[in-house]
Amino acid sequence: MFLITCPWCGERDQTEFSCHGEAHIARPQHPQQLSDEQWGDYVFFRSNTKGVHYERWVHTHGCRRWFNAARNTVTDHIHGTYKPGDPAPEIYPDTTINSGNTK
Numbered sequence: 001m002f003l004i005t006c007p008w009c010g011e012r013d014q015t016e017f018s019c020h021g022e023a024h025i026a027r028p029q030h031p032q033q034l035s036d037e038q039w040g041d042y043v044f045f046r047s048n049t050k051g052v053h054y055e056r057w058v059h060t061h062g063c064r065r066w067f068n069a070a071r072n073t074v075t076d077h078i079h080g081t082y083k084p085g086d087p088a089p090e091i092y093p094d095t096t097i098n099s100g101n102t103k
Helices: 036-044
Strands: 003-006 010-013 018-022 052-058 066-072 078-082
Touching: 003 078
Parallel strands: none
Antiparallel strands: 003 010, 018 052, 052 066, 066 078
16 A cells, blocks of 8 residues: 545545546547547547556545546656646656655
8 A cells, every 4th residue: 555645635545446447638628529449549548557547536435536646657666746727747757657656
């Protein structure tokens, strides 16, 4: 387990939260004009990055509010959390893989 900082409630145990996939995916402006293949790409395909990944989270067992997190998918290291609409935090090279720090 690890700790996640809710932008509204502060630091809490990871078991209070639920991850809901990749953040910052723009909905198509005119979905009715998309081909089936284009619509399928929007609905089903995500980057699935190995390393730092921006994700949408919800504080399920707390304030129930949505926020974004920059998380390393290899180490589970949370680089930062931020409210929807706020700019994503600047991420520097992740040294946690070699240091053994998975928190």
